[in-house]
Amino acid sequence: MTEKAVIAIVGAGLVGSGWALVFARAGYEVRIFDPDAAVRERVLPWATASAKELAEAGLLADDETVMQRLSVCATLAEAVEDAGYIQESVFETVEVKSNACRAIDAAMRSDAIVGSSSSGIPASRFTEACRNRGRFLIAHPVNPPHLVPVVELVPAPWTDEDAMAETQRLMTEVGQVPVSLTREIDGFILNRLQGALLNEAWALYDEGYASLEDIDATVAHGLGLRWSFMGPFETIDLNAPGGITDYAARLGGMYHDMAAKRVPGPWPQETIRKAGEERRQVLPQSDLATRRAWRDAALTRLAAFKKSSGLGP
Known part of the structure:
Protein backbone atom coordinates (compact mmCIF):
# COMPACT_ATOMS: atom_id res chain seq x y z
CA MET A 1 0.00 0.00 0.00
CA LEU A 181 -4.23 -12.70 17.07
CA THR A 182 -2.11 -15.61 15.89
CA ARG A 183 -5.10 -17.56 14.54
CA GLU A 184 -8.89 -17.62 14.40
CA ILE A 185 -11.21 -18.21 17.35
CA ASP A 186 -14.94 -17.42 17.51
CA GLY A 187 -15.54 -14.06 19.20
CA PHE A 188 -11.83 -13.15 19.03
CA ILE A 189 -10.44 -11.67 22.27
CA LEU A 190 -12.64 -8.71 23.13
CA ASN A 191 -16.00 -10.43 22.90
CA ARG A 192 -14.75 -13.55 24.65
CA LEU A 193 -13.65 -11.37 27.58
CA GLN A 194 -16.85 -9.36 27.45
CA GLY A 195 -18.86 -12.57 27.17
CA ALA A 196 -17.33 -13.99 30.34
CA LEU A 197 -18.34 -10.86 32.25
CA LEU A 198 -21.82 -10.79 30.69
CA ASN A 199 -22.46 -14.46 31.49
CA GLU A 200 -21.66 -13.85 35.16
CA ALA A 201 -23.66 -10.60 35.20
CA TRP A 202 -26.74 -12.35 33.79
CA ALA A 203 -26.34 -15.21 36.28
CA LEU A 204 -26.07 -12.86 39.27
CA TYR A 205 -29.14 -10.95 38.10
CA ASP A 206 -31.11 -14.14 37.34
CA GLU A 207 -30.34 -15.50 40.81
CA GLY A 208 -31.47 -12.28 42.47
CA TYR A 209 -28.19 -11.20 44.02
CA ALA A 210 -28.42 -7.61 42.74
CA SER A 211 -30.32 -5.32 40.40
CA LEU A 212 -29.18 -4.35 36.92
CA GLU A 213 -28.39 -0.89 38.27
CA ASP A 214 -26.13 -2.20 41.01
CA ILE A 215 -24.35 -4.68 38.73
CA ASP A 216 -23.73 -1.88 36.21
CA ALA A 217 -22.49 0.39 39.02
CA THR A 218 -19.96 -2.25 40.08
CA VAL A 219 -18.34 -2.06 36.67
CA ALA A 220 -18.86 1.63 35.86
CA HIS A 221 -17.60 2.92 39.21
CA GLY A 222 -15.34 0.02 40.19
CA LEU A 223 -13.69 -2.33 37.72
CA GLY A 224 -14.18 0.02 34.79
CA LEU A 225 -12.18 2.86 36.31
CA ARG A 226 -9.00 0.78 36.28
CA TRP A 227 -9.87 -1.00 33.06
CA SER A 228 -10.16 2.31 31.22
CA PHE A 229 -6.36 2.57 31.19
CA MET A 230 -4.96 -0.87 32.13
CA GLY A 231 -5.86 -4.48 31.40
CA PRO A 232 -6.66 -7.39 33.72
CA PHE A 233 -3.12 -8.72 33.96
CA GLU A 234 -1.59 -5.37 34.86
CA THR A 235 -4.48 -4.79 37.26
CA ILE A 236 -3.74 -7.91 39.29
CA ASP A 237 0.02 -7.37 39.00
CA LEU A 238 -0.46 -4.11 40.92
CA ASN A 239 -3.02 -5.51 43.37
CA ALA A 240 -0.73 -7.79 45.38
CA PRO A 241 2.54 -6.89 47.15
CA GLY A 242 4.50 -9.47 45.16
CA GLY A 243 2.84 -8.84 41.81
CA ILE A 244 0.97 -11.19 39.52
CA THR A 245 2.36 -14.46 40.91
CA ASP A 246 1.56 -13.35 44.44
CA TYR A 247 -1.99 -12.42 43.39
CA ALA A 248 -2.45 -15.83 41.75
CA ALA A 249 -1.20 -17.58 44.90
CA ARG A 250 -3.56 -15.58 47.11
CA LEU A 251 -6.74 -15.59 45.00
CA GLY A 252 -6.32 -18.14 42.24
CA GLY A 253 -8.09 -20.83 44.26
CA MET A 254 -11.10 -18.59 44.90
CA TYR A 255 -11.49 -17.79 41.20
CA HIS A 256 -11.15 -21.48 40.32
CA ASP A 257 -13.86 -22.46 42.80
CA MET A 258 -16.22 -19.75 41.51
CA ALA A 259 -15.69 -20.89 37.91
CA ALA A 260 -16.06 -24.57 38.79
CA LYS A 261 -19.45 -23.94 40.43
CA ARG A 262 -20.71 -21.93 37.46
CA VAL A 263 -21.81 -23.81 34.35
CA PRO A 264 -22.78 -21.11 31.82
CA GLY A 265 -25.90 -21.79 29.81
CA PRO A 266 -28.13 -19.76 27.51
CA TRP A 267 -29.33 -16.52 29.04
CA PRO A 268 -32.83 -17.30 30.38
CA GLN A 269 -35.56 -15.78 28.22
CA GLU A 270 -37.69 -14.78 31.21
CA THR A 271 -34.67 -13.05 32.77
CA ILE A 272 -33.97 -11.23 29.50
CA ARG A 273 -37.61 -10.07 29.40
CA LYS A 274 -37.40 -8.84 32.99
CA ALA A 275 -34.10 -7.06 32.32
CA GLY A 276 -35.59 -5.41 29.24
CA GLU A 277 -38.52 -4.10 31.26
CA GLU A 278 -36.18 -2.83 33.97
CA ARG A 279 -33.98 -1.02 31.46
CA ARG A 280 -36.95 0.52 29.63
CA GLN A 281 -38.23 1.94 32.93
CA VAL A 282 -34.88 3.69 33.34
CA LEU A 283 -34.42 4.55 29.66
CA PRO A 284 -37.44 4.56 27.33
CA GLN A 285 -36.94 3.06 23.88
CA SER A 286 -37.44 6.50 22.35
CA ASP A 287 -34.44 7.84 24.29
CA LEU A 288 -31.88 5.22 23.19
CA ALA A 289 -30.42 7.38 20.41
CA THR A 290 -30.09 10.35 22.78
CA ARG A 291 -28.33 8.18 25.34
CA ARG A 292 -25.95 6.84 22.66
CA ALA A 293 -25.07 10.45 21.82
CA TRP A 294 -24.45 11.07 25.55
CA ARG A 295 -22.18 8.00 25.61
CA ASP A 296 -20.21 9.23 22.62
CA ALA A 297 -19.81 12.68 24.17
CA ALA A 298 -18.53 11.07 27.39
CA LEU A 299 -16.13 8.89 25.41
CA THR A 300 -14.90 11.98 23.57
CA ARG A 301 -14.08 13.69 26.86
CA LEU A 302 -12.44 10.54 28.18
CA ALA A 303 -10.35 10.18 25.02
CA ALA A 304 -9.25 13.80 25.34
CA PHE A 305 -8.28 13.28 28.98
CA LYS A 306 -6.33 10.10 28.20
CA LYS A 307 -4.51 11.87 25.38
CA SER A 308 -3.61 14.87 27.55
CA SER A 309 -2.51 12.58 30.38
CA GLY A 310 -0.33 10.34 28.21
CA LEU A 311 -2.69 7.38 28.68
CA GLY A 312 -3.88 7.14 25.08
CA PRO A 313 -2.33 5.56 21.98
Whole structure:
Protein backbone atom coordinates (compact mmCIF):
# COMPACT_ATOMS: atom_id res chain seq x y z
CA MET A 1 0.00 0.00 0.00
CA THR A 2 1.36 3.41 -0.96
CA GLU A 3 1.52 6.24 1.54
CA LYS A 4 -1.83 7.99 1.96
CA ALA A 5 -3.56 5.56 -0.36
CA VAL A 6 -7.29 5.96 -0.85
CA ILE A 7 -9.35 4.22 1.86
CA ALA A 8 -12.75 2.70 1.07
CA ILE A 9 -15.55 2.09 3.55
CA VAL A 10 -18.18 -0.49 2.56
CA GLY A 11 -21.14 -0.36 4.93
CA ALA A 12 -21.80 3.05 6.45
CA GLY A 13 -23.79 2.36 9.59
CA LEU A 14 -22.59 3.28 13.08
CA VAL A 15 -19.34 1.33 12.75
CA GLY A 16 -18.54 2.14 9.13
CA SER A 17 -19.13 5.87 9.54
CA GLY A 18 -16.90 5.86 12.61
CA TRP A 19 -14.18 4.15 10.59
CA ALA A 20 -14.48 6.87 7.95
CA LEU A 21 -13.60 9.50 10.58
CA VAL A 22 -10.67 7.42 11.84
CA PHE A 23 -9.00 7.43 8.42
CA ALA A 24 -9.99 10.95 7.39
CA ARG A 25 -8.59 12.57 10.52
CA ALA A 26 -5.29 10.75 9.81
CA GLY A 27 -5.05 12.46 6.42
CA TYR A 28 -6.51 9.82 4.10
CA GLU A 29 -8.99 10.37 1.30
CA VAL A 30 -11.98 8.21 2.23
CA ARG A 31 -14.64 6.95 -0.16
CA ILE A 32 -17.81 5.61 1.44
CA PHE A 33 -20.42 3.24 0.04
CA ASP A 34 -23.56 1.71 1.48
CA PRO A 35 -26.21 -0.11 -0.57
CA ASP A 36 -28.94 1.76 1.31
CA ALA A 37 -29.43 5.24 -0.14
CA ALA A 38 -30.93 6.52 3.13
CA VAL A 39 -27.80 5.45 5.01
CA ARG A 40 -25.58 7.14 2.42
CA GLU A 41 -27.50 10.38 2.93
CA ARG A 42 -26.97 10.30 6.70
CA VAL A 43 -23.21 9.72 6.67
CA LEU A 44 -21.87 13.20 5.98
CA PRO A 45 -24.25 15.10 8.31
CA TRP A 46 -23.35 12.68 11.12
CA ALA A 47 -19.63 12.94 10.34
CA THR A 48 -19.81 16.75 10.28
CA ALA A 49 -21.36 16.89 13.75
CA SER A 50 -18.98 14.25 15.13
CA ALA A 51 -15.88 15.92 13.69
CA LYS A 52 -16.95 19.22 15.24
CA GLU A 53 -17.28 17.54 18.64
CA LEU A 54 -13.80 16.03 18.26
CA ALA A 55 -12.37 19.43 17.38
CA GLU A 56 -14.05 21.08 20.36
CA ALA A 57 -12.50 18.40 22.61
CA GLY A 58 -9.05 19.04 21.17
CA LEU A 59 -8.93 15.69 19.33
CA LEU A 60 -8.94 17.31 15.88
CA ALA A 61 -7.06 20.36 14.69
CA ASP A 62 -9.39 21.22 11.80
CA ASP A 63 -12.72 19.47 11.39
CA GLU A 64 -13.50 21.21 8.09
CA THR A 65 -10.33 19.84 6.49
CA VAL A 66 -11.19 16.37 7.73
CA MET A 67 -14.65 16.60 6.18
CA GLN A 68 -13.16 17.56 2.83
CA ARG A 69 -11.49 14.14 2.71
CA LEU A 70 -14.81 12.27 2.89
CA SER A 71 -16.92 11.46 -0.15
CA VAL A 72 -19.94 9.21 -0.60
CA CYS A 73 -20.07 6.96 -3.67
CA ALA A 74 -23.15 5.71 -5.50
CA THR A 75 -21.61 2.32 -6.31
CA LEU A 76 -19.32 -0.13 -4.57
CA ALA A 77 -16.96 -0.24 -7.57
CA GLU A 78 -16.50 3.54 -7.44
CA ALA A 79 -15.55 3.33 -3.78
CA VAL A 80 -13.09 0.43 -3.91
CA GLU A 81 -11.49 0.45 -7.36
CA ASP A 82 -8.56 2.73 -6.41
CA ALA A 83 -8.42 1.92 -2.70
CA GLY A 84 -5.32 0.51 -1.07
CA TYR A 85 -7.26 -0.49 2.04
CA ILE A 86 -10.95 -1.37 2.29
CA GLN A 87 -12.89 -1.59 5.56
CA GLU A 88 -15.97 -3.78 5.25
CA SER A 89 -18.65 -3.05 7.88
CA VAL A 90 -21.84 -4.65 6.56
CA PHE A 91 -24.51 -6.45 8.60
CA GLU A 92 -23.04 -9.35 10.53
CA THR A 93 -24.28 -12.60 9.05
CA VAL A 94 -22.22 -15.07 7.06
CA GLU A 95 -24.52 -14.66 4.04
CA VAL A 96 -24.41 -10.86 3.96
CA LYS A 97 -20.64 -10.72 4.54
CA SER A 98 -20.02 -13.43 1.92
CA ASN A 99 -21.98 -11.49 -0.68
CA ALA A 100 -20.27 -8.21 0.23
CA CYS A 101 -16.79 -9.73 0.15
CA ARG A 102 -17.38 -11.37 -3.22
CA ALA A 103 -18.53 -8.01 -4.60
CA ILE A 104 -15.49 -6.26 -3.13
CA ASP A 105 -13.24 -9.03 -4.45
CA ALA A 106 -14.54 -8.53 -7.98
CA ALA A 107 -13.87 -4.77 -7.96
CA MET A 108 -10.75 -4.35 -5.81
CA ARG A 109 -7.10 -3.98 -6.77
CA SER A 110 -5.28 -7.28 -6.40
CA ASP A 111 -2.79 -5.69 -3.98
CA ALA A 112 -5.43 -3.99 -1.80
CA ILE A 113 -6.21 -5.21 1.72
CA VAL A 114 -9.74 -5.82 3.03
CA GLY A 115 -10.39 -5.65 6.76
CA SER A 116 -13.75 -6.86 8.03
CA SER A 117 -15.42 -5.27 11.05
CA SER A 118 -16.87 -8.67 12.00
CA SER A 119 -17.26 -8.79 15.78
CA GLY A 120 -17.13 -12.55 16.14
CA ILE A 121 -17.41 -14.44 12.83
CA PRO A 122 -13.97 -15.55 11.57
CA ALA A 123 -13.00 -14.47 8.05
CA SER A 124 -12.62 -18.10 6.92
CA ARG A 125 -16.42 -18.40 6.97
CA PHE A 126 -17.03 -15.72 4.37
CA THR A 127 -13.84 -15.14 2.32
CA GLU A 128 -12.87 -18.63 1.13
CA ALA A 129 -14.44 -18.15 -2.32
CA CYS A 130 -12.68 -14.83 -2.96
CA ARG A 131 -9.98 -14.91 -5.64
CA ASN A 132 -7.92 -12.44 -3.55
CA ARG A 133 -8.67 -14.20 -0.28
CA GLY A 134 -5.09 -13.80 0.90
CA ARG A 135 -5.75 -10.07 1.17
CA PHE A 136 -8.77 -10.47 3.51
CA LEU A 137 -8.63 -10.47 7.33
CA ILE A 138 -10.63 -9.39 10.36
CA ALA A 139 -10.13 -5.81 11.60
CA HIS A 140 -12.69 -5.72 14.40
CA PRO A 141 -13.13 -2.37 16.17
CA VAL A 142 -15.07 -1.36 19.25
CA ASN A 143 -18.12 0.78 18.52
CA PRO A 144 -17.61 3.69 17.98
CA PRO A 145 -14.14 3.17 16.41
CA HIS A 146 -13.29 6.88 16.21
CA LEU A 147 -13.54 7.10 20.02
CA VAL A 148 -12.43 3.63 21.20
CA PRO A 149 -9.10 2.83 19.52
CA VAL A 150 -8.56 -0.91 19.96
CA VAL A 151 -8.89 -3.04 16.82
CA GLU A 152 -8.49 -6.81 16.68
CA LEU A 153 -6.58 -8.16 13.68
CA VAL A 154 -7.37 -11.81 12.99
CA PRO A 155 -6.01 -13.73 9.98
CA ALA A 156 -7.88 -16.44 8.11
CA PRO A 157 -5.75 -19.53 7.46
CA TRP A 158 -4.96 -18.12 4.01
CA THR A 159 -4.34 -14.46 4.92
CA ASP A 160 -0.98 -13.21 3.60
CA GLU A 161 1.52 -12.36 6.35
CA ASP A 162 2.30 -9.05 4.68
CA ALA A 163 -1.40 -8.13 4.69
CA MET A 164 -1.48 -8.61 8.46
CA ALA A 165 1.74 -6.65 8.94
CA GLU A 166 0.61 -3.79 6.70
CA THR A 167 -2.78 -3.56 8.41
CA GLN A 168 -1.08 -3.43 11.81
CA ARG A 169 1.16 -0.62 10.53
CA LEU A 170 -1.81 1.28 9.09
CA MET A 171 -3.90 0.98 12.24
CA THR A 172 -1.03 2.25 14.36
CA GLU A 173 -0.49 5.16 11.97
CA VAL A 174 -4.15 6.26 12.12
CA GLY A 175 -4.17 6.23 15.93
CA GLN A 176 -5.81 2.90 16.64
CA VAL A 177 -4.37 0.23 18.95
CA PRO A 178 -4.01 -3.00 16.94
CA VAL A 179 -4.20 -6.31 18.77
CA SER A 180 -2.97 -9.15 16.55
CA LEU A 181 -4.23 -12.70 17.07
CA THR A 182 -2.11 -15.61 15.89
CA ARG A 183 -5.10 -17.56 14.54
CA GLU A 184 -8.89 -17.62 14.40
CA ILE A 185 -11.21 -18.21 17.35
CA ASP A 186 -14.94 -17.42 17.51
CA GLY A 187 -15.54 -14.06 19.20
CA PHE A 188 -11.83 -13.15 19.03
CA ILE A 189 -10.44 -11.67 22.27
CA LEU A 190 -12.64 -8.71 23.13
CA ASN A 191 -16.00 -10.43 22.90
CA ARG A 192 -14.75 -13.55 24.65
CA LEU A 193 -13.65 -11.37 27.58
CA GLN A 194 -16.85 -9.36 27.45
CA GLY A 195 -18.86 -12.57 27.17
CA ALA A 196 -17.33 -13.99 30.34
CA LEU A 197 -18.34 -10.86 32.25
CA LEU A 198 -21.82 -10.79 30.69
CA ASN A 199 -22.46 -14.46 31.49
CA GLU A 200 -21.66 -13.85 35.16
CA ALA A 201 -23.66 -10.60 35.20
CA TRP A 202 -26.74 -12.35 33.79
CA ALA A 203 -26.34 -15.21 36.28
CA LEU A 204 -26.07 -12.86 39.27
CA TYR A 205 -29.14 -10.95 38.10
CA ASP A 206 -31.11 -14.14 37.34
CA GLU A 207 -30.34 -15.50 40.81
CA GLY A 208 -31.47 -12.28 42.47
CA TYR A 209 -28.19 -11.20 44.02
CA ALA A 210 -28.42 -7.61 42.74
CA SER A 211 -30.32 -5.32 40.40
CA LEU A 212 -29.18 -4.35 36.92
CA GLU A 213 -28.39 -0.89 38.27
CA ASP A 214 -26.13 -2.20 41.01
CA ILE A 215 -24.35 -4.68 38.73
CA ASP A 216 -23.73 -1.88 36.21
CA ALA A 217 -22.49 0.39 39.02
CA THR A 218 -19.96 -2.25 40.08
CA VAL A 219 -18.34 -2.06 36.67
CA ALA A 220 -18.86 1.63 35.86
CA HIS A 221 -17.60 2.92 39.21
CA GLY A 222 -15.34 0.02 40.19
CA LEU A 223 -13.69 -2.33 37.72
CA GLY A 224 -14.18 0.02 34.79
CA LEU A 225 -12.18 2.86 36.31
CA ARG A 226 -9.00 0.78 36.28
CA TRP A 227 -9.87 -1.00 33.06
CA SER A 228 -10.16 2.31 31.22
CA PHE A 229 -6.36 2.57 31.19
CA MET A 230 -4.96 -0.87 32.13
CA GLY A 231 -5.86 -4.48 31.40
CA PRO A 232 -6.66 -7.39 33.72
CA PHE A 233 -3.12 -8.72 33.96
CA GLU A 234 -1.59 -5.37 34.86
CA THR A 235 -4.48 -4.79 37.26
CA ILE A 236 -3.74 -7.91 39.29
CA ASP A 237 0.02 -7.37 39.00
CA LEU A 238 -0.46 -4.11 40.92
CA ASN A 239 -3.02 -5.51 43.37
CA ALA A 240 -0.73 -7.79 45.38
CA PRO A 241 2.54 -6.89 47.15
CA GLY A 242 4.50 -9.47 45.16
CA GLY A 243 2.84 -8.84 41.81
CA ILE A 244 0.97 -11.19 39.52
CA THR A 245 2.36 -14.46 40.91
CA ASP A 246 1.56 -13.35 44.44
CA TYR A 247 -1.99 -12.42 43.39
CA ALA A 248 -2.45 -15.83 41.75
CA ALA A 249 -1.20 -17.58 44.90
CA ARG A 250 -3.56 -15.58 47.11
CA LEU A 251 -6.74 -15.59 45.00
CA GLY A 252 -6.32 -18.14 42.24
CA GLY A 253 -8.09 -20.83 44.26
CA MET A 254 -11.10 -18.59 44.90
CA TYR A 255 -11.49 -17.79 41.20
CA HIS A 256 -11.15 -21.48 40.32
CA ASP A 257 -13.86 -22.46 42.80
CA MET A 258 -16.22 -19.75 41.51
CA ALA A 259 -15.69 -20.89 37.91
CA ALA A 260 -16.06 -24.57 38.79
CA LYS A 261 -19.45 -23.94 40.43
CA ARG A 262 -20.71 -21.93 37.46
CA VAL A 263 -21.81 -23.81 34.35
CA PRO A 264 -22.78 -21.11 31.82
CA GLY A 265 -25.90 -21.79 29.81
CA PRO A 266 -28.13 -19.76 27.51
CA TRP A 267 -29.33 -16.52 29.04
CA PRO A 268 -32.83 -17.30 30.38
CA GLN A 269 -35.56 -15.78 28.22
CA GLU A 270 -37.69 -14.78 31.21
CA THR A 271 -34.67 -13.05 32.77
CA ILE A 272 -33.97 -11.23 29.50
CA ARG A 273 -37.61 -10.07 29.40
CA LYS A 274 -37.40 -8.84 32.99
CA ALA A 275 -34.10 -7.06 32.32
CA GLY A 276 -35.59 -5.41 29.24
CA GLU A 277 -38.52 -4.10 31.26
CA GLU A 278 -36.18 -2.83 33.97
CA ARG A 279 -33.98 -1.02 31.46
CA ARG A 280 -36.95 0.52 29.63
CA GLN A 281 -38.23 1.94 32.93
CA VAL A 282 -34.88 3.69 33.34
CA LEU A 283 -34.42 4.55 29.66
CA PRO A 284 -37.44 4.56 27.33
CA GLN A 285 -36.94 3.06 23.88
CA SER A 286 -37.44 6.50 22.35
CA ASP A 287 -34.44 7.84 24.29
CA LEU A 288 -31.88 5.22 23.19
CA ALA A 289 -30.42 7.38 20.41
CA THR A 290 -30.09 10.35 22.78
CA ARG A 291 -28.33 8.18 25.34
CA ARG A 292 -25.95 6.84 22.66
CA ALA A 293 -25.07 10.45 21.82
CA TRP A 294 -24.45 11.07 25.55
CA ARG A 295 -22.18 8.00 25.61
CA ASP A 296 -20.21 9.23 22.62
CA ALA A 297 -19.81 12.68 24.17
CA ALA A 298 -18.53 11.07 27.39
CA LEU A 299 -16.13 8.89 25.41
CA THR A 300 -14.90 11.98 23.57
CA ARG A 301 -14.08 13.69 26.86
CA LEU A 302 -12.44 10.54 28.18
CA ALA A 303 -10.35 10.18 25.02
CA ALA A 304 -9.25 13.80 25.34
CA PHE A 305 -8.28 13.28 28.98
CA LYS A 306 -6.33 10.10 28.20
CA LYS A 307 -4.51 11.87 25.38
CA SER A 308 -3.61 14.87 27.55
CA SER A 309 -2.51 12.58 30.38
CA GLY A 310 -0.33 10.34 28.21
CA LEU A 311 -2.69 7.38 28.68
CA GLY A 312 -3.88 7.14 25.08
CA PRO A 313 -2.33 5.56 21.98
